[in-house]
Amino acid sequence: MTPLGTLMGSVAARPRDPDELVRTYAEGPGPLEGFRVGITAARKVEEQTALFTRRGAEVVWAPALSQSPNHVDADELRAATARVLAQPADLFLATTGVGMKGWFDATREWDLYDDLVAHLASAEILARGPKSVGVLRRNGLRELWAPDSECFDDVLAHLRGRDLTGKRIVVQEHGQSLSMVAHALRRQGAEVETVAIYRVERAEDPGPLFALIDQIAAGALDAVTFTAAPAVASLMEAAGSTGRRDEVVSAFQSDVLACCVGPVAAAAFELWGVPTVYPERSRLGAMVRLLETELPLRRRGFTLNLATGATLLLHADAVLLDGVEVHLSGAPLAVLNALVTNPGQVVSRAELLTLLPSGGAGSEHAVEMAVARLRAALGTRSVQTVIKRGYRLAVA
Missing domain, CATH: 1.10.10.10 (Winged helix-like DNA-binding domain superfamily/Winged helix DNA-binding domain)
Incomplete structure (x- = not known):
């Protein structure tokens, strides 16, 4: 297994002591003074923490996913790349910017970059959101369509009414298996090749997450933020393993606000009937500004x-x-x-x-x-x- 950081660049530094969950800051009164916000992110956590503490909030940090860079099996990725290049592709579905960047960086090391770009350029390209669009365009590729919602389900809905018989579709996975997506497309007659650029892994030490779950269940937090759908799944899985899932769901339905960076993370809560809020633009700053408005409103x-x-x-x-x-x-x-x-x-x-x-x-x-x-x-x-x-x- 090769750390994806070697393919995509390093991830921002993180608080060194994950057991030190509660961090208070005295930077003067702000719009979130007196509020306690849980952060489940493993990436860009210092940036998110600074945005909240600058506004006066008290932050509780517990990564739901691995703090290490996402991992990729370089041999598996190279084999998948060879399969993609072996036959023409009719459609290519790009799902994440970080995944596309990692794939392009890897192919540069293998002297396959030009081959991959040329190969994908001949296909109809659909992209899930602006980050994947940005990476594609920086590498000379142009998407034919992308949903305003940034939801992959809408990409699938866009294809649902089409005759895909005999079409070869390449799907870039987004850290979790899209095997069910592949099965759905195959039912429409397509031949599907999935490419796993990286895999999202659970947090190495679940202790802080268990502590966060206890605080959610007790209603001791005003809000919890989620920047990735797998983080939602990880937290709910951990809550289930401790027997507190029903309490967590109840807390999110009443006293604790689940705030997501965008509709993709929010959709992961639908299974549990948890109401969520998320900004119009899937950006970290926009999510923090949304809570700056929502939390005081809920308290008043x-x-x-x-x-x-x-x-x-x-x-x-x-x-x-x-x-x-x-x-x-x-x-x-x-x-x-x-x-x-x-x-x-x-x-x-x-x-x-x-x-x-x-x-x-x-x-x-x-x-x-x-x-x-x-x-x-x-x-x-x-x-x-x-x-x-x-x-x-x-x-x-």
Whole structure:
């Protein structure tokens, strides 16, 4: 196994003592003064920590993934490269900028760079997001299409209606196996070759992550940040191994905000019914600025003007309608929290079901009952039914 750092350059230095989780900073009051933020990143952690502490936040760091550079099996990558070059490619799917850079750097060492670039140039190129687009263009390649969402699922959706019979598709993997993607494309008649540039590995020492899970379950953090989908999977796997997964999910659904760098990491939480926030641009600075707005808002309370003319105020678990406290049980409160996350936007019954205290057990009738109780508390016109789609909060 060859460290990917030898192919892609070194990774930024990290705090030397992973057991020293809580780090406090006295740089004067800032917009995040008094908030505690968990960081699960293994890369660029010092940059992220500085961005938060500069704003007054207290940071708890626990890497969910390996602190070492991602690893690649150089022999395996060279063999995959040979297979790619052996036959013309009709389509090429680029998924990560770091992966593409690593592949190009490796082929330079093997004197295969020009061959690979020329080979890919003859294919229709689809790219998952701006980072992969940037690397492709710097190497003289041009993508035909890339989704605005930066989600690989949308790349697949773009191909779903096409006849791929006999087409040879090369897929650059993004640190985790895309074998299921390959199977889906093969069902459409394609011949698929996957190329594993690197593999994402779990953190060497899970102790800090277990400690972070304890703090999430206890509601001792205001937010936890995620910069990669595998970090979400690693944290939930670790929570399951300690028997605290349900507590972690419950905490994320109520007191602790799960903040992701983009839609790809956020999508990894959908399996668990965890609501997330992420910035429009998948950038570290944008994620920090989003929390700079979101966390104080959550602490002060969230005010909405309903279409009925009433004013709704939410603060933690307290709900006030025109200044009068409304007592809601777990299910209608969970529905309300989901609806106010994006006021006026439709939330499906299936999604609401996963957010109920039952965790998705039962039928959608449970959602209907929760909505009925919420309407009884806030007014019958407070929640609108959108036929065949779900429900939305009726806001002014």
